[in-house]
Amino acid sequence: MTTVQKNISSTDTRSVAAEPIxxxxxxxxxxxxxxxxxxxxxxxxxxxxxxxxxxxxxxxxxxxxxxxxxxxxxxxxxxxxxxxxxxxxxxxxxxxxxxxxxxxxxxxxxxxxxxxxxxxxxxxxxxxxxxxxxxxxxxxxxxxxxxxxxxxxxxxxxxxxxxxxxxxxxxxxxxxxxxxxxxxxxELTTSDRQDALTSFDFDESAPVLLILGGSGGALALNNIMKEKLDELHDGAGLQIIWQCGKRYFSDLKKEIDSDDYPNLRLMEYIDDMPAAYGAADLVVTRAGAGTCSELMILGQPAILVPSPNVAGDHQAKNAASMVEAGAAVLLPEIELEKRFTTEVTALINDSGQLKKMSDAMISLAKxxxxxxxxxxxxxxxxxxxx
Structure with missing residues (x-):
């Protein structure tokens, strides 16, 4: 066994052992x-x-x-x-x-x-x-x-x-x-707001909605986005970053004509997540543990759609403390059809509520x-x- 220096301080990042641990x-x-x-x-x-x-x-x-x-x-x-x-x-x-x-x-x-x-x-x-x-x-x-x-x-x-x-x-x-x-x-950070918008060829003229399906994509989120895209892009006038996942990207790219949606950025995977978070006013995502932790650290308001196909329904449990704190809105997958457009448009245009949610997210962060x-x-x- 190694010999470890006593009294390790919470901020000391120097070597603390005579021999490697x-x-x-x-x-x-x-x-x-x-x-x-x-x-x-x-x-x-x-x-x-x-x-x-x-x-x-x-x-x-x-x-x-x-x-x-x-x-x-x-x-x-x-x-x-x-x-x-x-x-x-x-x-x-x-x-x-x-x-x-x-x-x-x-x-x-x-x-x-x-x-x-x-x-x-x-x-x-x-x-x-x-x-x-x-x-x-x-x-x-x-x-x-x-x-x-x-x-x-x-x-x-x-x-x-x-x-x-x-x-x-x-x-x-x-x-x-x-x-x-x-x-x-x-160091988990977001890009400067203006730089982030520029990286997606967006501007300050309209709110930005970020849809995160994870590297594999989330079928339920992709389906509801495809169905409600006209309402969100044209009706609500939103700028949209939609990360759909590798397995769904090719089919969605064929079905959705980018010329019809100039303010849509359909992406298989997002390499520059600091820019995506920096541009977003609101995130719609699953409630995996890693994603929840990122949202808390960045103070990012979110609508959480827990996956129902996980052990112990743990994504819904992950979301519970965030929802109780007022940091996120819970939207069960079975209610997407009924509530999705209403929840997104009402929240993304309420700057006061978004600020409260951001503050609540940060309060949960570690x-x-x-x-x-x-x-x-x-x-x-x-x-x-x-």
């Missing part, structure tokens, strides 16, 4: 799990540049590209989720689980971590279980109001559980919970979540050595 992070499956883990790793490196950091994930999911691109090493385990319905893939699950446990044991014995951080996803399950059996202290980071299966199973082994939403505490051991917010990589978790990682290791 060794941190094992496990996260996988989706960006909602992987990017917070990368943000934690970045924060650990900010405190101690020579920290030895290793990720564990799976070869066939996005972490296998995202983690190395961020500058970290990653090892793989052979594991996948267990399907709730009977499928041929489930027949392999026991073999995958046993293999992943053996692989996890080998990784931990070789790397000798001082601490293990589990950020959710099925890859974190076997690694966390083996770490607990080998006496490695475990920290969990739960992004959603309703914890995922992996974190619920690992909770009894954890030293500390960092959560982003108050609602998560009813599903996890209350004495272990610290409300930290979701880690977000780097922009230093990654630093908070990183500092606690060092504190936990320090206590283990006393």
């Amino acid at each position: 060794r941190v094992l992070l496990a996260a996988g499956g989706t960006g909602g799990h992987v990017y917070p883990a990368i943000a934690i790793a970045d924060a650990v490196r900010m405190i101690q540049q020579q920290a030895d950091i290793l990720f564990v994930g799976t070869r066939d999911r996005m972490e296998w590209q995202a983690v190395p691109k961020s500058g970290y090493d990653i090892k793989s385990v052979w594991i996948s989720g267990f399907h709730r319905r009977l499928t041929p893939q489930n027949l392999l699950f026991p073999f995958k689980l046993l293999t992943s446990i053996i692989q996890s044991y080998s990784i931990i014995r070789s790397f000798k971590p001082d601490i293990m951080v589990a950020c959710g996803g099925f890859a974190a399950g076997p690694v966390g279980w083996v770490a607990a059996k080998l006496g490695v202290p475990i920290v969990l980071q739960e992004q959603n109001s309703y914890p995922g299966v992996t974190n619920r199973l690992l909770a009894k082994h954890a030293v500390t559980i960092f959560t982003a939403f108050e609602g998560a505490k009813q599903y996890l051991p209350a004495d272990k919970i610290k409300l930290s917010g979701n880690p977000v990589r780097g 922009p230093h979540a990654a630093n908070t978790i990183a500092e606690e990682i060092f504190n936990i290791v320090q206590k283990q050595e006393v």
Whole structure:
């Protein structure tokens, strides 16, 4: 084990250990799990540049590209989720689980971590279980109001559980919970308003509506936008940035003649999110944990349309605290047809209400979540050595 300097201050980003701390992070499956883990790793490196950091994930999911691109090493385990319905893939699950446990044991014995951080996803399950059996202290980071299966199973082994939403505490051991917010990589900012408008060839003449469907797109949002586009673009005179997702972009591009909608920017994916947020007066989006955290940090008013096709209806639970605080409007997917145009046009033209919502969003924000978790990682290791 390493020797960690005592009395770590909340603002000290200098090296805090005589020897590199060794941190094992496990996260996988989706960006909602992987990017917070990368943000934690970045924060650990900010405190101690020579920290030895290793990720564990799976070869066939996005972490296998995202983690190395961020500058970290990653090892793989052979594991996948267990399907709730009977499928041929489930027949392999026991073999995958046993293999992943053996692989996890080998990784931990070789790397000798001082601490293990589990950020959710099925890859974190076997690694966390083996770490607990080998006496490695475990920290969990739960992004959603309703914890995922992996974190619920690992909770009894954890030293500390960092959560982003108050609602998560009813599903996890209350004495272990610290409300930290979701880690977000780097300095999350918006572009200057005028620069942002110019980047989309917009101006101040009309409000800007930003539709976010995520990298995969959201079918329900795309359908309602296609149906209500004339009302929003022509009737309400809005300038619109519509991120529809890769799988839907080609078909929508064929169906929608850009010449008919000069103030529409239909996009497969938005590379410059600071500009998109900087231009937007109002955002319509799903309520994934990462998106909710970004909205809070940026103080961005939003209409949230939670996906009904997620475990434990966790997106609706994510949205609840934001709606209760007056930071967002909840619009269930089943009510899109009835309420979408009315809600959007009424809100986007009410500057006073948008300002109140922005202030409420900021009041919920925890922009230093990654630093908070990183500092606690060092504190936990320090206590283990006393």
